[in-house]
Amino acid sequence: MRRSLVIVGAGPRGTGLLERIAANVPLLYGNSGGGDSGAGDASGAEVDIHLVDPYPPGGGRIWRRDQSPLLWMNSQAQDVTLFTDDTVELAGPVKEGPALHEWGRLDGRTFVSRRTQSGYLRWVYERALSALPAGVTVHEHRRRALRVSGSREGRQQVWLEGRPRPLVTDLVILAQGHLDAELDSEQAELAAYAERHGLVHMPPDFTADSDLSPLAPGESVIVRGFGLAFVDLMVLLTEGRGGRYEGDTYVPSGREPVLYVGSRRGVPYHSKIGYDWTGERPPLPRYLGPAEIDELLARPDGHDFRRDVWPLIEKELGFAHYHRLFTAHPGRTAMDWTDFDEKYAACPPGSPELHALVSAAVPDPADRLDLTALDRPLDGVRHTSYEALQDGLRRYVTADLDRRHDPEHSPDLAVFLGLLSVYGQLVRLGDLGGWWHGFFSYLASGPPGPRLRQLLALSRAGVVRFLGADVSVRAEDGVFRAESPTLPGHVTEARALVEARLPQPTLERTRDPLLRELYAEGAQATPAGLLAVDPADGRVLDRAGAPHPRRFALGPHTNARGAGAFTRPRTNSPSFRQNDATARAVLTFLRDLSCRDAV
Numbered sequence: 127m128r129r130s131l132v133i134v135g136a137g138p139r140g141t142g143l144l145e146r147i148a149a150n151v152p153l154l155y156g157n158s159g160g161g162d163s164g165a166g167d168a169s170g171a172e173v174d175i176h177l178v179d180p181y182p183p184g185g186g187r188i189w190r191r192d193q194s195p196l197l198w199m200n201s202q203a204q205d206v207t208l209f210t211d212d213t214v215e216l217a218g219p220v221k222e223g224p225a226l227h228e229w230g231r232l233d234g235r236t237f238v239s240r241r242t243q244s245g246y247l248r249w250v251y252e253r254a255l256s257a258l259p260a261g262v263t264v265h266e267h268r269r270r271a272l273r274v275s276g277s278r279e280g281r282q283q284v285w286l287e288g289r290p291r292p293l294v295t296d297l298v299i300l301a302q303g304h305l306d307a308e309l310d311s312e313q314a315e316l317a318a319y320a321e322r323h324g325l326v327h328m329p330p331d332f333t334a335d336s337d338l339s340p341l342a343p344g345e346s347v348i349v350r351g352f353g354l355a356f357v358d359l360m361v362l363l364t365e366g367r368g369g370r371y372e373g374d375t376y377v378p379s380g381r382e383p384v385l386y387v388g389s390r391r392g393v394p395y396h397s398k399i400g401y402d403w404t405g406e407r408p409p410l411p412r413y414l415g416p417a418e419i420d421e422l423l424a425r426p427d428g429h430d431f432r433r434d435v436w437p438l439i440e441k442e443l444g445f446a447h448y449h450r451l452f453t454a455h456p457g458r459t460a461m462d463w464t465d466f467d468e469k470y471a472a473c474p475p476g477s478p479e480l481h482a483l484v485s486a487a488v489p490d491p492a493d494r495l496d497l498t499a500l501d502r503p504l505d506g507v508r509h510t511s512y513e514a515l516q517d518g519l520r521r522y523v524t525a526d527l528d529r530r531h532d533p534e535h536s537p538d539l540a541v542f543l544g545l546l547s548v549y550g551q552l553v554r555l556g557d558l559g560g561w562w563h564g565f566f567s568y569l570a571s572g573p574p575g576p577r578l579r580q581l582l583a584l585s586r587a588g589v590v591r592f593l594g595a596d597v598s599v600r601a602e603d604g605v606f607r608a609e610s611p612t613l614p615g616h617v618t619e620a621r622a623l624v625e626a627r628l629p630q631p632t633l634e635r636t637r638d639p640l641l642r643e644l645y646a647e648g649a650q651a652t653p654a655g656l657l658a659v660d661p662a663d664g665r666v667l668d669r670a671g672a673p674h675p676r677r678f679a680l681g682p683h684t685n686a687r688g689a690g691a692f693t694r695p696r697t698n699s700p701s702f703r704q705n706d707a708t709a710r711a712v713l714t715f716l717r718d719l720s721c722r723d724a725v
Contacts, residue, residue, distance in 0.1 A: 343381045396569055397573065
């Protein structure tokens with residue numbers, strides 16, 4: 127009897143899983159069909175893999191080719207791969223392959239279009255298909271999966287849109303990726319208010335999929351959110367409507383609305399760093415590695431992020447920062463590195479002793495790492511006029527661009543490497559809430575430098591105007607009103623409000639019917655509303671904490687969401703480790719079923 131697997135989601139995560147399945151089949155099915163010892167011809171593998179997604183395999187929805195050519199990747203081409211290397215800690219075999227820039231013969235520092243990335247992902251998908259042995263067949267279903275049913279002990283049924291009969295399968299992997307969500311109570315109230323008063327309200331969405339036509343030329347638009355969704359919005363409403371850049375000047379088409387943008391921080395995400403690493407790398411992990419994660423997981427009363435995890439993050443990032451400062455810029459320090467390193471190790475995280483040590487060893491406060499100040503750059507900043515606020519924000523963005531492209535500030539790049547290390551460790555703790563993911567993205571996943579230069583040009587042209595930090599929005603008197611303590615007493619009115627951020631993929635509010643029903647039938651949700659899975663292999667947990675033997679899930683809708691489906695080369699990618707563990711668990715289960723059938 128042929129065994130079968132359904133993968134719901136054919137985007138980068140599904141593609142990565144398929145690559146790991148192809149890599150592991152020869153080990154798990156080779157020769158006699160049992161054990162991991164030999165990489166045989168995998169002739170014992172007889173498996174049907176059903177790939178379910180209404181969008182094309184490889185890119186899926188988010189990275190499909192059918193989107194504006196103006197939209198870029200947020201990473202340099204040299205920082206994007208879907209292939210393992212010898213840094214990845216995995217039980218399966220390493221199968222190296224080209225990063226995006228190598229595949230496309232591109233300058234590694236290029237920020238390519240999402241269409242180009244779509245082509246790369248499609249090529250990786252086709253390469254994974256070609257690597258599968260003859261007995262493993264992939265069937266593509268360009269439909270939505272609506273429901274999964276079946277007992278824990280038996281085969282599963284996956285019901286597809288427009289098909290009267292389900293796919294009957296041994297195992298299911300849910301890899302849907304980013305999901306749409308129903309409106310929360312605040313957004314529902316704003317939407318209803320907008321409908322009553324003839325206003326425009328655009329809730330959280332994937333900007334590339336949004337209909338922006340209701341935002342009229344010259345109309346004032348309040349935009350809440352200053353991250354990557356805002357950058358897409360900015361591009362589509364300016365260049366996307368015929369505007370153009372001549373050097374540092376924006377030449378409008380006359381079809382642009384006026385964007386009044388603000389957020390909790392009041393500033394855009396930090397620019398991507400514009401120089402390469404040279405010299406000795408900080409030896410990471412140092413203060414937040416496997417041993418510290420083991421200790422946190424072993425605590426009988428659990429762990430609290432702010433009390434138990436954040437101090438370790440602070441110390442780890444501080445170590446990365448100061449290691450680089452002392453080794454690459456010793457003239458800006460007042461102590462030998464060996465001496466500092468020994469004393470730093472002895473200081474408790476966040477302690478007065480640690481603060482005193484850094485103050486004595488690093489004379490210039492600008493060379494010290496202050497994560498609180500980084501997170502809240504406008505705290506305490508007050509402007510007395512609208513023009514002063516605009517000038518102040520332009521100076522801030524300009525200074526950020528200058529710093530992130532100046533290797534004299536290379537401790538910033540060391541902190542970036544520290545963030546990647548920390549992120550890889552924290553995956554084992556499950557979901558840590560939205561603040562940590564937002565902080566990571568703000569420091570490590572900001573826009574390309576050219577996008578921030580465009581932002582400055584749009585600000586000078588009056589197309590983008592800054593609101594400040596801690597922006598509040600009120601719906602009253604037939605309009606939307608926004609204000610910020612950064613400019614006390616100033617109120618901005620508009621008849622359009624855009625929430626420039628992604629939907630929150632909670633099980634209760636997702637528009638994915640399969641996940642909603644899964645939750646209704648007893649799947650466990652985390653406190654943040656994500657699907658709970660076993661961190662070891664991605665098996666879906668029920669509300670008693672028991673893993674389902676035949677259902678797996680990976681991606682941003684789960685508490686194993688801490689890693690993107692593709693990543694920088696040579697960073698021991700958590701997503702690659704997850705993909706490998708799940709692929710091996712699935713193949714082992716299917717192999718053992720076949721062995722039992724043969725007895």
